[in-house]
Structures are given as structure tokens and as C-alpha cells.
Amino acid sequence: MTCWLTTEWPWYVAGPLIGLFVPALLITGNKVFGISSNLRHLCAAIVPGKVEYFHYDWKKTGLWNLVFLAGVLIGGFLAFHSGAAHDVAVSAATRNSLLGLGIHDFHGVAPRELFTWRTLLTLRGFLSVVVGGFLVGFGTAYAGGCTSGHAISGLANFELPSLIAVIGFFAGGLAATYFILPFVLGGV
Amino acid sequence: MTTQVVSEFEGCGAASSEPQAARPAYLTVYLLLGVAFGFVLSRSEVISWFRIQEMFRFQSFRMYGIIGSAIATAALSIALIKWAGLKSVSGESISIPPKSLGSGIRYAAGGAIFGLGWALTGACPGPLFALIGNGVSVMVVAVVSALAGAWIYGWARPSLPH
Numbered sequence A: 001m002t003c004w005l006t007t008e009w010p011w012y013v014a015g016p017l018i019g020l021f022v023p024a025l026l027i028t029g030n031k032v033f034g035i036s037s038n039l040r041h042l043c044a045a046i047v048p049g050k051v052e053y054f055h056y057d058w059k060k061t062g063l064w065n066l067v068f069l070a071g072v073l074i075g076g077f078l079a080f081h082s083g084a085a086h087d088v089a090v091s092a093a094t095r096n097s098l099l100g101l102g103i104h105d106f107h108g109v110a111p112r113e114l115f116t117w118r119t120l121l122t123l124r125g126f127l128s129v130v131v132g133g134f135l136v137g138f139g140t141a142y143a144g145g146c147t148s149g150h151a152i153s154g155l156a157n158f159e160l161p162s163l164i165a166v167i168g169f170f171a172g173g174l175a176a177t178y179f180i181l182p183f184v185l186g187g188v
Numbered sequence B: 001m002t003t004q005v006v007s008e009f010e011g012c013g014a015a016s017s018e019p020q021a022a023r024p025a026y027l028t029v030y031l032l033l034g035v036a037f038g039f040v041l042s043r044s045e046v047i048s049w050f051r052i053q054e055m056f057r058f059q060s061f062r063m064y065g066i067i068g069s070a071i072a073t074a075a076l077s078i079a080l081i082k083w084a085g086l087k088s089v090s091g092e093s094i095s096i097p098p099k100s101l102g103s104g105i106r107y108a109a110g111g112a113i114f115g116l117g118w119a120l121t122g123a124c125p126g127p128l129f130a131l132i133g134n135g136v137s138v139m140v141v142a143v144v145s146a147l148a149g150a151w152i153y154g155w156a157r158p159s160l161p162h
Helices: A011-019 A021-029 A037-046 A058-082 A092-100 A123-143 A147-156 A160-186 B014-022 B024-043 B049-056 B062-084 B105-121 B125-133 B139-159
Strands: none
Touching (some): A021 A147, A037 A058, A058 B125, A092 B049, A123 B139, A160 B105, B105 B139
8 A cells, every 4th residue: 555654755845844843942942953952851851960051850841852752762762663564765866875884784774784773783884873973972962952952843943063063964974974984885 | 731840950941931831732742743743754755865975076956945935934934923922822922042152163163063073974963863764774874983982072072162
């Protein structure tokens, strides 16, 4: 059965829907859309240690966002189990670029050559999951936001700090794509 | 609503904002919004490592179309909210606290560090969690690693340029 709920959505449907979470959160409780502050809230809740940055009332400022984040995980689960398994229809150019880097498995949302428990302790698996995850956590905390907080909420509100951050996102992303990934994927 | 949340922090504003934010009814709304967001992230495929590679290689308009139209929709919504002077359902006047620019270093450096991680994991923080729901269970390790990264930032914060 091909139904709009079970297949990928075109960009002009997906984008506006994502953008609507900004007014939805503002109108329900004057909350600013941004996911990465949850990493700080989780640190504050679990392992604040003696770090001043993690000593604040996380329940008061962040409980709503942690609940939202739990929902994101559940939403992913529902989408996965209600959708048909398929290859992500990336462009032929991307497919060729990735084949050239040794990625042959195009099934699912992430290549199993990098994102399984079995490959976790290979160089490329470790770099993709452990090092990549660390950089996401450190970088978003340092920048004070991620794609949601800076690229969407921040740019939509015409904030210069967010524009600088988004330029940084792309500088880092391009560097990893063109200099780190070929080295790591090609070298194994 | 009979639920009373007793705040230990009776600072300015705390008494009015904390109880409503913590009420189960409000939390349910955020849970449902989160579920919807996780579903949208999945169906739009922005959680896919392949899509992120396609974006950083400039080989498809798709991701730019998604992010661009998301920003345009959000910007239009914010402008309408400001123009109409809307209040939130909870009765607060709606405002987005501005970020202070400072030297700008934190945005450039932090942004670039996140960008490296975005391309390597193929995921930003929201998609990291949506991916676990999508059965990519090894992303639990990426989340723990991201928490470690955020923690190290908090620890090193006093000595980092902002």
C-alpha cells in the first residue's frame, strides 16, 4: 500500500511542517524550539558533578523539552514501524560518491557499514558513532544550539549569532565530508 | 486543575511559570508535539546519513529545500505572532530571548565543531534520538558520547573563549 503516511515526504511538505514546530511551541507555552539544550539538561539530571554549568533547576527550565525529546524517539519508532523498508533515494551522484568511498549498503536510513554494534569498534565505525557523537555534543553546547535552535529558530528570528553558527555548521560539515571521511573510509 | 507543584525556588517569576510548565497536561502536550516531530523528521529523511552526505556534497536540493522552507515558515509565523501580539495558551506574552553575540567565537568555533560531528554521525541532536526509534540502536552510544561532549564543554567552559 502506498500511502502518504508511510512513504517519504517531498521537501515542500517536510520543511514547512518542521518550521511549524516553532510557533506551536511558542503558542503552547512560550517555549523556544531547540533540541540540543536537552544534552545539558540530561547532564544536569544525571551527572552534574562539581561543574557549575550543570547546577541549575533543570526540571523548571528543561523538563518540557526532555519530554518533547522522549516524544521524538517515540515518533521515530512509530514512523519506522508504520513505514515500508526502503533505500533512501539519494541522487545518483551521491550514490557514486559514496560507492567510491566504499559504502555499498544503501538499505535503511544509515549505512550498516558504519552504524551497527558489529562495526562500532572498527576505525570508521568508532569515528562515525563515538567521535561524531562527541563532537555533536561538545559543538552544540559550545555554540549554544544546533540545527533546530540556530538554523531554524535563530535564523527565523534574524539573529546574527545564529547566522555565524550556521556558517560554522557548514564549514565543519564540509571539512568532515571532503577531508576526514575520504581518509577514514578509504583507509579501511 | 488540582495539581499543585510546590516550588522550592520562590524567586521572581518562578512561582508563576514553574507550576504550569510542570503540570501533567502541559507535559502531555509536549510529549505529543515531540512524537509528531520525531515522525516528521523520519518521513522527511533528514535523519538519514545518506541525505546529510547528499547535502554536504551539494548533490540535491532536497535538504536545502527542507531547511529553507522550515526557516521561512518559522519566520513568517514569528512575524505573525509579533504582529498580532499573541499570548501563549498559558497566558504569557510570547517573546524570544535574544542571544548575546559576545566575541562570536563560541558560535563560529562551536558551530564548526558541531558541523564536523553532523557530517560524521549524519545526525544532529534531534535525529540522534529519532534514529534510535528507527532501529539504529547503536546511536545509543552516539547519544552517550554526545552527553560526554556536552559535559566536557561544561567542565572546560570557564577556560574557553566565548
